[in-house]
Amino acid sequence: MPDVKETRFRVEGMDCASCAGKIDTAVRRMPGVSDVSVSVTAGSMRVRHDSTSDLEAIRRKVSGLGYAVTPAADVPAEMPAGTDGHDPGCGHDHDLHGRAPEAAAIGGLHGHDHGPSEGPWWKGRKGRLTILAGAALAIAYGIGHLFPAVETYAFVVAMFVGLVPIARRAVMAALAGTPFSIEMLMTIAAVGAVIINASEEAAAVVFLFLVGELLEGVAAGKARDSIRSLSALVPKTALLEADGRTRQVPAEELAVGAVILVRPGDRISADGAIIEGESAIDEAPVTGESTPVRKGEGDTVFAGTVNGDAALRVRVTAAAADNTIARVIKLVEEAQESKAPTERFIDRFSKYYTPGVVAVAALVAVIPPLFLGGVWSEWIYKGLAVLLIGCPCALVISTPAAIAAALSAGARRGLLMKGGAVLEGLGKLTAIAFDKTGTLTEGRPKVTDVVAFSRPAREVLRLAAALEAGSSHPLALAILGKAAEDGIVPPAASGARALGGKGVAAAVEGREVFLGSPKAAAERAALSEEASAATTALNDDGKTVSLLVVDGVLAGAVAMRDEPRADAAAGLKALKDAGIRTIMLTGDNARTAKAVGAALGIEVRAELMPEDKQRIVGELQREGFTVGKIGDGINDAPALAAADVGIAMGGGTDVALETADAAILHGRVGDVALMTDLSRRTMRNITQNIVISLGLKGVFLVTTVAGITGLWPAILADTGATVLVTLNALRLLRPIR
Structure with a gap:
């Protein structure tokens, strides 16, 4: 069996998933090609092929669709046949994750005039074509005013200035397997208008079409810039x-x-x-x-x-290639290729919608003249208008535009969601289960109390710090941190020795000092009722207590606890206010867990093994809840996998980025509520976009058939809806607070 090669191309000018779909369909049909992976956000295409493939022919095929294609700088990788160097379904170029890729792309059923997206709009191919078509239209109006006899021909020429590139791409797309493209609908409508002697309207319609697409591209660039700007943060x-x-x-x-x-x-x-x-x-x-x-x-x-x-x-x-920003960009790229259920439905719908529009337009043009005595020119004109009204551009971008903007906005806040399906699912959560350590709490103990018995509190902390100097144990670090915070310099200790399971002892300033558990301390010094009561009260608060004994006399106590994150209480309240049930699932002891739960006002289930957490998630689902699970991505892995949405909480670690459906990079509990709110706002935005796109089409369909509106309003309805939908989606790019 021949070796399978994998070659990467840089593709400029892709605006949306539809662009990727056209390229995928065309290249997949080329001889020797076994698989194609197109990434809109990375601006790349990976082709898996054998030695019989003509790479130059592949490049020409994609160029014919209106995209600028260049071979990538790296050498194509050769792999034995049958190996799988990447996930063909992910649509992501895994070699680009450390570079500065183009980010969240928003677009519609495009392929219009694809040029480089960088720089001012008037320097791009799309911008230059629009300016040229506008100038040609203006000249045609001038010629028509001065020489009425040639007015029709002037407008036909002006129309072809803009239409020829569009028609060329329509033909190329049809030959490559995508016959019902927006370019094809536009070409049929414009040529048909000329045939029925509406050349002025045909020229104006082509120009307005180009203007609408140019505006959409400019608006889409703002979403790209949102993530692209992240890569610019890293110094060169x-x-x-x-x-x-x-x-x-x-x-x-x-x-x-x-x-x-x-x-x-x-x-x-x-x-x-x-x-x-x-x-x-x-x-x-x-x-x-x-x-x-x-x-x-x-x-x-x-x-x-x-x-x-x-x-x-x-x-x-x-x-x-693996720093936090590079991985954020990589994850957003991959997320853009993962479609939400709503988006998949719209894609499926559009495959039938576009041919349906062509059929309806044909019936409008033919039925009345044939069977109802209508005038052919009048009803063909209406059929062409219906064709323009039915362009699915606004409908197709209604969902991906909003999702791309939301993913970009979330990423800039450190809220990473692995695709539209996750983004959509977050807004449907009705219960969220939290891990305790490192999720609701800081993940490291802090000194909460220093209690004086026979010596002053400051002296108790000073001697305790002397014993712990040089230790890396979490409790030792807590004591040393508290001493440093209070400006205490620990004295030197000699003969330090750890007493397994009991504590640590050493000679400090000529005195024998011991710090350890209450049980071990009781073996070295008598504990008064006051000391026992204080220790019990601190334990009841979920704190770990170490007692300090100096020369056989109880000197004081140091209490420590893994404290809740500063925003944990407010973050949980925001979730409850949104109607979401919250529950803590932890392997910690019940007393400590209940103390933290009481402070945060959250339901507690403690002393759980990983399988117990998974079981509880399943129980909540059987009760009818849509469950989210938040943890560190390691010991919570079974529960994260079982939940409807698993969310990793962590500081940009590989685990936080890779094990769950979503990740909160910077450990803010309040970001969970922000994430669910972003999801709900996105779904509302999508609904608004669908209503705008279908609503405008419905209104103009009725008015066109009734003879109230014609080709101009039809194209304005299409491009206007496209621009409105895009701008509405871009509202999601506003900073999340």
Whole structure:
């Protein structure tokens, strides 16, 4: 069996899924081609083919449809036959995820005049054609006014200026397997108008058609720019430290493990961890966080964020192709190719709708003259108007335009949804199950109470910190963090030793000091009733208590707890206000879970194994709930998979991006409510778009058959509806708050 090759092309000018569909249909019919994957958002096409394929013929075929095609810079990859180098259904170019692809594309049943989308509109092929057609129409009006005898011919010439490129693409699309394209309907209507001596209207209709498509393309560019601008956030260069020197290198060449210097005011050029320095990081460009976040040694930073007031040394943790912004763009690209149920229905409907429109237009043109004594020219004119009214452009883009805009807006806030189906499903959730640790809580304990018994609270914390110095245990880090926060410098400890399951002991300033569990502390010192009562009360609040004993005397207590996220209570309330039931599913002990649940006002199910969480999700579904599950994507994997929508909560990790249907990159509980609200607003927007597109067509269909309106209003109804639908969808690009 011959080797299967995979070749990638750069395709410029694609505006929508319909463009991709035309290219897919045409190329798939070429000899030797086994599979085609077209990505609108990446502007690319992957072709799997054998050695008999003529790549130049494939390029010419796509160019004939009106797109600019160039071979990709990389060498085609050869694979043994039968291997599957990518998912043909995903429509995404997996090699482009680290580059600066074109983002969320919005368009209709296009293919009109596809040129590069970058730069001012008048520099593109579509813009130049529209200007030329407008000039030709104006000249025709002038000639007609000065030389009435040749007026008809002037308008015919003006019409052909705009129509010839449209007709050429209509023919190419038909030969490639897409006969009922918008270009074909436009060509039939314009030529028919000339035949019945309506050349002025034919020329005007072609020009208005081009204007409408140009406006739509300009509006669509705003949605593309929303995500494309993310890639521009990452600096092109970085200051690399190597061999004791600092030198400037391209950011894309940074390897994992490299150390870079980030000066105050600079954008950070790679995802990484701070190894030296402390500074306020402005994460607004990536996360939407309005206030800078103070970060120091060990903290994670993202490419594209801005360093504040101090120099930082950062160890790179992800290559340019895998940094947070690159993965966000990659995920949005893939999401754009995954259609929502509503979108799939509209696509199926349009396949029958367009031939149906042609049939209705033909019947309107033929039946009255043949059987009712109508005038042929009058009813052919009405049939042509019906043909224009029936153009499905606005209807076809009603859903993908809104979904593309919503996915783009969500991504800029750190809300990633893997496709239209997920976006649509989020708005239907009636119950959401949350994990506790790392989802509703910060995921790391903090000191909540320092209780003084025989020594002052500050002294208790100082001695406890001395024992924990150098430890990486989460509880030790909590104590050391609290001491640093209070400006306490721990004294040196000697002879430190960990006592398995009990605590830690050492000599500090000539005294024997022990910090450990209440049970272990009771073996070393007598616990008063006051101490026992305080310990019990703290435990009842879900806190872990360590007692400090100094020279056999109980000195005090330190209580710690994994505290709820700052916005958890408000985020859960927003969900409840939206009519969504919330429940906490956790493997933690019941006492701690109930304390956190009481503070947040959420229903609690505790001491659960992963399979228990999955079972509870199933029980909720059987009760009639549409269930969302939110967790860290690891121990919650079974429940995430079982839920109607699984949402990973995490700081841009691979797990957060890949294991669930959606991801909240920056760990805000309130973003769950924003995500569901975005979904509901998107579905309302889609409904509005469908009503606009079908409503206008219905009104003008009636008025056209009644003889009230003609070709001009017909094309205005079509292009006007297209522009209105697109602009309405672009409202979803407004910043999410």
